[in-house]
Amino acid sequence: MKHLLSITDLGADGIAEVLRVTDSFVEVSGRSIPKVPTLRGKTVVSLFYEESTRTRLSFETAAKRLSADTMTFAVNSSSAKKGESLRDTVETIEAMGIDAVVVRHASAGVPWQVAGWVDASVVNAGDGWHEHPTQALLDCYTIRQHRPSFEGLRIAIVGDVKHSRVARSDVLAFTALGAEVTLVAPPTLLPASLAGWPVEVSDDLDTVLPKSDVVYLLRIQRERQQEALLPSLREYTARFGLTRRRARLVAEGALVMHPGPMNRGVEIAAEVAALPNSVITKQVANGVAVRMAVLFLLLGSGGSLAA
Ligand code: NCD
Numbered sequence: 001m002k003h004l005l006s007i008t009d010l011g012a013d014g015i016a017e018v019l020r021v022t023d024s025f026v027e028v029s030g031r032s033i034p035k036v037p038t039l040r041g042k043t044v045v046s047l048f049y050e051e052s053t054r055t056r057l058s059f060e061t062a063a064k065r066l067s068a069d070t071m072t073f074a075v076n077s078s079s080a081k082k083g084e085s086l087r088d089t090v091e092t093i094e095a096m097g098i099d100a101v102v103v104r105h106a107s108a109g110v111p112w113q114v115a116g117w118v119d120a121s122v123v124n125a126g127d128g129w130h131e132h133p134t135q136a137l138l139d140c141y142t143i144r145q146h147r148p149s150f151e152g153l154r155i156a157i158v159g160d161v162k163h164s165r166v167a168r169s170d171v172l173a174f175t176a177l178g179a180e181v182t183l184v185a186p187p188t189l190l191p192a193s194l195a196g197w198p199v200e201v202s203d204d205l206d207t208v209l210p211k212s213d214v215v216y217l218l219r220i221q222r223e224r225q226q227e228a229l230l231p232s233l234r235e236y237t238a239r240f241g242l243t244r245r246r247a248r249l250v251a252e253g254a255l256v257m258h259p260g261p262m263n264r265g266v267e268i269a270a271e272v273a274a275l276p277n278s279v280i281t282k283q284v285a286n287g288v289a290v291r292m293a294v295l296f297l298l299l300g301s302g303g304s305l306a307a
Pocket of ligand 1: 054055126132135165166218219221259260261
């Protein structure tokens with residue numbers, strides 16, 4: 001495989017392969033010098049048209065730990081500000097000789113367009129509301145560190161599903177591996193149609209919590225909500241937030257997850273994010289190793305995804 005654009009490109013076998021390769025990069029990340037020469041001579045560019053903290057830094061750290069050269073395209077200080085088209089920008093960058101482009105853009109489908117214009121490998125780092133495959137892979141890896149199997153695992157994804165590319169990629173990945181997913185949200189924060197989504201839906205978090213092995217909270221994406229979809233954030237938190245009171249309903253040993261950035265006090269209480277069964281910082285740490293695995297499988301000579 002040349003690109004990673006969607007979780008559907010991987011299927012259950014591809015996901016399993018990424019998780020397996022991630023194990024060895026977790027080991028590398030734990031060394032005193034967490035670096036291997038695997039991608040020496042390769043160049044990885046991050047092309048981020050939307051803000052990001054962890055995803056961009058995570059990809060760049062991953063590329064550096066594989067000894068690749070990295071370039072960052074910062075939209076605000078580039079010719080995109082002067083009106084250069086996406087295509088011209090991409091072709092200019094490619095002319096410099098690159099092996100992979102990591103793309104984030106506010107419009108769904110942009111990574112597919114870029115893949116049509118360049119010879120380099122393209123990794124989707126988030127396209128609009130559509131997909132965020134490496135987030136789903138690091139989420140799978142984090143869950144698998146705590147649970148031997150996804151088969152029959154009950155995962156609740158709570159909150160702003162409508163605007164969440166994380167939710168779309170997670171549903172595809174979790175269900176491909178055999179988990180049962182329940183979306184918990186007010187109807188205004190669900191996609192207009194759930195046709196084809198292999199999920200259950202509920203608007204009653206208190207009932208779903210005790211039955212869930214994993215509680216995955218989504219950020220309320222206020223910047224993407226054009227209309228008033230919520231009466232108020234306070235009412236949202238009262239019904240759908242993982243408050244301190246509600247955290248008592250979480251089953252013993254169940255994992256609490258969030259992709260970040262967190263709105264503390266809205267979808268999750270600060271104290272709850274710090275509880276021992278919260279694996280939110282582990283998700284971030286695993287992100288680097290998972291992205292090393294993805295870059296290795298796309299660009300390295302050893303992986304079968306590189307075929
Ligand atoms: C997410 C994103 O930008 O898609 N963050 C991330 O990559 N960890 C989720 C979000 O912004 O809510």
